[in-house]
Amino acid sequence: MKKSIFTQAIVSAALVLISCATTKMDAHPAMYDAKPEVFLIMPPINNSDNVEAKDYFYTTLNVPIAEHGYYVLPPAACYSVLQRESAYDSEMFLEADLEKFNQLFGTDVCVFTIIKSWKKSYLGSNIQIELEYIFRSAKTNDVLFVRDAMAVCSTESSVKVGGGLVGALVNVVADAVKTAVADYVKVAIQCNNSALLDMPVGKYHPKHGLDGTDSANGRLMNIRTSY
Amino acid sequence: MKKSKRKLGVAFGAVLAAMLISSCASTKLYSWYDYQEDYYHYVKTNDKKNLDKLIKTYEKVIAKQKESRGVVPPGIYADYGYILIENGKTAEGKEMLAKEVELYPESKVFVGSILKRIK
Numbered sequence A: 001m002k003k004s005i006f007t008q009a010i011v012s013a014a015l016v017l018i019s020c021a022t023t024k025m026d027a028h029p030a031m032y033d034a035k036p037e038v039f040l041i042m043p044p045i046n047n048s049d050n051v052e053a054k055d056y057f058y059t060t061l062n063v064p065i066a067e068h069g070y071y072v073l074p075p076a077a078c079y080s081v082l083q084r085e086s087a088y089d090s091e092m093f094l095e096a097d098l099e100k101f102n103q104l105f106g107t108d109v110c111v112f113t114i115i116k117s118w119k120k121s122y123l124g125s126n127i128q129i130e131l132e133y134i135f136r137s138a139k140t141n142d143v144l145f146v147r148d149a150m151a152v153c154s155t156e157s158s159v160k161v162g163g164g165l166v167g168a169l170v171n172v173v174a175d176a177v178k179t180a181v182a183d184y185v186k187v188a189i190q191c192n193n194s195a196l197l198d199m200p201v202g203k204y205h206p207k208h209g210l211d212g213t214d215s216a217n218g219r220l221m222n223i224r225t226s227y
Numbered sequence B: 001m002k003k004s005k006r007k008l009g010v011a012f013g014a015v016l017a018a019m020l021i022s023s024c025a026s027t028k029l030y031s032w033y034d035y036q037e038d039y040y041h042y043v044k045t046n047d048k049k050n051l052d053k054l055i056k057t058y059e060k061v062i063a064k065q066k067e068s069r070g071v072v073p074p075g076i077y078a079d080y081g082y083i084l085i086e087n088g089k090t091a092e093g094k095e096m097l098a099k100e101v102e103l104y105p106e107s108k109v110f111v112g113s114i115l116k117r118i119k
Helices: A002-019 A029-034 A053-058 A062-067 A075-084 A099-105 A164-177 A184-195 B002-024 B035-044 B048-063 B076-086 B090-103 B105-118
Strands: A038-041 A109-121 A126-137 A143-154 A220-226
Touching (some): A029 A126, A029 A143, A038 A062, A053 A184, A099 B105, A126 A184, B090 B105
8 A cells, every 4th residue: 555655656746747847948938049147127017906015026026036047136226216217117118118228227137027916815814816927128128938826825824735736836835935924025935936936047057058958837827825 | 545545645746746846946046034024124114223124134145145156146235335325325335336246247237327326
């Protein structure tokens, strides 16, 4: 019987790996063509009812992108300059020419985040967040990376490993970054980290140029976290 | 009984897969300490307490890098310098901005545009 559990485990592991068996090169070819180095985080577009959500995501997005080996422009200084230039409303630039950002900031990429919804269920103390990340080239205006993310964040006590393979999988990730303080900033950190996990790496990362055959997720990612 | 064993196997498999995937993504480049939380609290409530806390964290990030690159992460010198300048410490702030450009030459366009405004 022990043997059959082991076999089942191997098969399940293989299934999970196969289900995200797309390679990074196939999933995000434009990133490999454009070879961007410099990223500018645009203030998130907040279509949700939670007016505070914008700051949670803006202040936590530079770290995971820098950890992927890219140069991310200083968010505090950029925030002030964007405000002064009346370029704070990112929605105006979502489909517009981005060349002026290349000139003023020296950026290769503008990172757009759209917070589509932030719903709190009062019964289960869950938060459901729907997000979209779009990286656009500030040189060619091409879309380089897109990720839709559906995050279910539960208070620690209500998290159960039973949400299917993906749920169990991301619970492991969430456990690793779990901290004692219940705080929405941590929810944003976990969402950003998980949603960008398979982003191709840049020049400061030791795997730069070697990660094209690594596995990638589909466009939609389901994330389960606790806070 | 059979069903629960299968469930156990599936869960074990998922953990195995997670370990395989995370082992590919576990290289950490920089030490950030509480930077994300402290930066958020500074944006949310720009008071002396939060400013002091953020400045302490910038100093720690600059002084203690323990991860694989062993250098200060992108943007830290520049943001620290910018905040120092905003708080009247212009000379010290400019020094930090110069360090950003030295470590990350790709920041030159943006840092240059900040310096032009200060003059």
